[in-house]
Amino acid sequence: MGRLQEHLAQGPYDLSTDKGKFELSKDVAAFANASGGLIVCGFKAKKKQNELYEVAEHVMPFGKGLVDDAKYKDAIAEYVRPLLKVKLFWYDHPEGDPDVSGHYFVIEVPALPEADRWAMVTRGITDNGQFIKNSWTIPIRNGDTTAFLPPDEAYRLVNDGLRTRRGPSVAPTPVADRVRSREALRAAAGMEETPVLFFQTIPDHPRGLVPNMYADGGLRDILGNQDTLRDAYAFNWASVHNRPEPHEGGLLLADASRRGLLIESDGAVTGAAAANADMLGWAMESSSAIEPRRISVFVLTEITLEYFRLVDQHVLPLVDSTWTHRIVASDFTRPPARTLAPGDDPSFPLRGAPQPATSGSWNHSWQALGNPERDAYEALNRIYPLFGLDVGDNPFVDADRVVTARLQA
The missing domain is CATH 3.30.950 (Methyltransferase, Cobalt-precorrin-4 Transmethylase; Domain 2)
Known part of the structure; x- marks a missing residue:
């Protein structure tokens, strides 16, 4: 047509x-x-x-x-x-x-x-x-x-869907929540004892193997030569010392104790960012080990936007399907609890009113929009309530998106 x-x-x-x-x-x-x-x-x-x-x-x-x-x-x-x-x-x-x-x-x-x-x-x-x-x-x-x-006709379709959902074929858990992928990545990155913020992107209707995973210009090359906002020493998913390795038909790129990225054979992606002084808490840690550990607003926003810049632009186009994005904050209440404050990161000495995480198994999803700034906003919109905060408290957000220029400034 x-x-x-x-x-x-x-x-x-x-x-x-x-x-x-x-x-x-x-x-x-x-x-x-x-x-x-x-x-x-x-x-x-x-x-x-x-x-x-x-x-x-x-x-x-x-x-x-x-x-x-x-x-x-x-x-x-x-x-x-x-x-x-x-x-x-x-x-x-x-x-x-x-x-x-x-x-x-x-x-x-x-x-x-x-x-x-x-x-x-x-x-x-x-x-x-x-x-x-x-x-x-x-x-x-x-x-x-x-x-x-x-x-x-719209009314009939809605009711047909409701009748189907009431039947015995309803799945007890969301098909896009791949818990095992998170566990595998956590172990591969050596983060078993560290609170972790996971990002996941799953095709709602997997089509089999992603083509040309290891070919020239394929996903392995894209992971190894990422187009990041800043260099690989910044808060993104690139690695200075490691290269993406084949892993069960997919790819694994792990930077021990900091971050890890797993792309499965069907295109599903799992990212893990450690909530410690080397990543999410960079330059925010207190000298006292018994005090709560603070997450940097800047680091949280940059690593979130970089995840969706990579996945929305390079992975979603490979599979003809709708996609589900998910964020999972695991063990954020483990002592010392992780905290987040409204506004920008303060200068030393630390000021502000940091709020502690209120759940140790925070898990929320949404249908992928395919726009990195929009999807990054949706992720932050689901992370901030974990700390009793509104996403509007983030200075790098405007309306319904993360503003890349504000981060770069």
């Missing part, structure tokens, strides 16, 4: 408006609910009375400056559920045309597997082009136009 999309002065979709974000999300979700397809931007299209589909009448290529690829992906990640891995392409208008020049922009939308349907837009829209809070809609393709799933 395909659609021809004209371009405006602001680009094919004006993402500075709610209406533009809705139109983009609606078109993408509708194609995902069908058989996938292409949204081709840069043509004047018209549908004749005796034709089922639009046809191109005029070419209208435009400049690449009218489209910010990152904003397109952000809008789709924010307003379409489940996460869809669209691909964006540019094609040049043939050279030598004295009348027209520019480029064509194409959005390739994958078909959503039958088991994962339906894709929805997480906002409705008013006649004035404004988002409606606490609303949603399910767009579907109808010939060359987009319709919406009727309320009666």
Whole structure:
């Protein structure tokens, strides 16, 4: 399936408006609910009375400056559920045309597997082009136009799901919570006696072995040459001294007593960051061994963002599935308890009001958004309540995301 999309002065979709974000999300979700397809931007299209589909009448290529690829992906990640891995392409208008020049922009939308349907837009829209809070809609393709799933059909789907959940096939625990992976990584990194903050990312529908794990340019090379915000001595998942090693069809990169990263053969990822003076508590430790041990706000935020920069950008695209992210704070109440304070890290001597962890087995998950700054925010949004704090107390957060520029500053 395909659609021809004209371009405006602001680009094919004006993402500075709610209406533009809705139109983009609606078109993408509708194609995902069908058989996938292409949204081709840069043509004047018209549908004749005796034709089922639009046809191109005029070419209208435009400049690449009218489209910010990152904003397109952000809008789709924010307003379409489940996460869809669209691909964006540019094609040049043939050279030598004295009348027209520019480029064509194409959005390739994958078909959503039958088991994962339906894709929805997480906002409705008013006649004035404004988002409606606490609303949603399910767009579907109808010939060359987009319709919406009727309320009666949505009601039937919800009830069918409820009836299925009441049956004996309901799993007693979430399939994405791989406890054994955390235990294996903890042992490999020598953190059995250390409180650990785990990050996990699991495909909801594993497809078998991840292709080219050990090939040139594959995951082993990516782990060994990570694109980090700062060097490998900073708070990320790169290692100066160790290389990723094959491990049961996957990869293991462990930096003893500090951090470890395990990628399994199906793409599932587990990261472990030690809550000690070498990692999460860097430069925060008190000289007294009996006092609670404080976690650095900066280190916590950087290691969290770096995890999602690695996983969202390099692992999620490898498996055609929705994904679940999870954070687990293990043994944070073990004496001396780990603490976190609101605001930024204070200068010496330590000031502020650090709050102790309130659970030794903190475990929360969410559906992956595929945007590192957004997913890092969602992780922190689940970590901060462990200490009785709000994520807004973190100075590197703005609205619903971690701001990379604030960390780098």
